């Protein structure tokens with residue numbers, strides 16, 4: 580049984596052409612890629628959910644407790660409207676009336692790929708808080724978009740699409756009114772734009788966002 | 803390094819990883835995660851399970867493909883396979899055990915540097931058929947898991963009153979105690995069979 584192959588295993592085939600070694604390695608590289616791809620495919624959505632939920636807990640701490648009396652983390656919809664970014668949205672209500680929402684926002688244009696955000700906004704369009712849920716920015720340079728690393732992400736608190744003017748919702752060096760993080764212009768620009776898009780989305784779809792029942796087919800049909 | 807236990811029965815192959823050839827207690831391999839993560843039972847178990855999954859999957863795939871691995875690129879091929887499984891386990895933990903991931907997540911990618919896995923793939927799975935290779939992986943993975951869990955339990959219990967137990971030196975002391983215990987039993991066994 581197990582022992583018989585010991586001499587057979589790994590014979591030294593010194594005279595085999597070199598390309599066979601290369602082909603063998605390439606085959607294993609492809610297999611490795613396949614394994615990771617499959618794992619990523621099955622885990623991707625849950626990882627995004629987990630990360631959003633963790634930050635949501637953090638954000639709920641930012642939302643004034645007196646503001647709402649429901650459980651926003653349960654009052655969630657996924658909304659995929661035509662021509663708009665698909666988003667997850669948590670609703671905060673008081674006595675059944677909409678008071679605030681937390682929206683996901685995706686910045687595709689970070690320094691090293693995607694930056695995912697949560698934007699908490701009151702019903703009248705004022706930002707309660709913005710937090711990064713995941714990113715791959717350079718540690719020590721771009722990672723200052725995290726709330727733990729710098730206060731910059733807090734500079735959105737209290738802003739709305741009128742404050743500053745919508746056309747000035749960009750970095751100063753792009754002709755706007757928002758300060759970039761020194762040395763991390765690209766990361767800052769991506770976060771500012773994704774936050775602005777989330778705000779515009781909220782203004783455009785506010786009625787729908789609060790009208791759709793949680794977990795309804797209408798809310799998830801776009802998944 | 804270890805001689806492949808390929809002449810033994812399935813039972814011996816499996817048990818060698820748990821006792822006589824235990825990665826944590828006999829070969830003293832993979833000590834870095836062992837000492838870092840064994841602070842609590844749950845963390846120790848979780849890293850143990852992650853390592854177990856990687857060593858079994860790696861052994862199985864290496865065994866199945868052993869005739870296609872060109873000897874000249876065997877090491878890079880094995881490292882690729884291990885890296886792929888470690889990355890996958892990392893993703894799966896992040897998806898399904900997110901709470902735990904916060905505690906041990908940092909150490910899951912480091913499983914790739916745990917030489918127990920490379921040594922089993924190289925010394926055993928690349929020379930043996932699927933079933934013994936799986937048993938070998940299961941044995942060594944469980945052996946590692948048990949040491950992690952034992953250390954975690956001891957350190958968690960002692961740590962409540964004895965602060966040093968939960969600090970890094972506590973890990974060394976607890977492991978030393980475990981190894982001494984194993985050697986003691988081993989000596990008694992060989993002395994009076």
Ligand SMILES: Cc1cc2nc3c(=O)[nH]c(=O)nc-3n(C[C@H](O)[C@H](O)[C@H](O)COP(=O)(O)O)c2cc1C
Nearest residue numbers: 690691716717720721722761762763764765766767
């Ligand atoms: C290794 C390396 C990593 C960098 N990582 C980031 C990053 O994560 N985010 C970012 O905005 N800029 C990063 N930069 C810097 C950008 O290339 C750019 O210089 C920076 O955004 C400053 O732009 P500014 O000169 O217009 O202020 C990095 C640069 C280097 C060399």
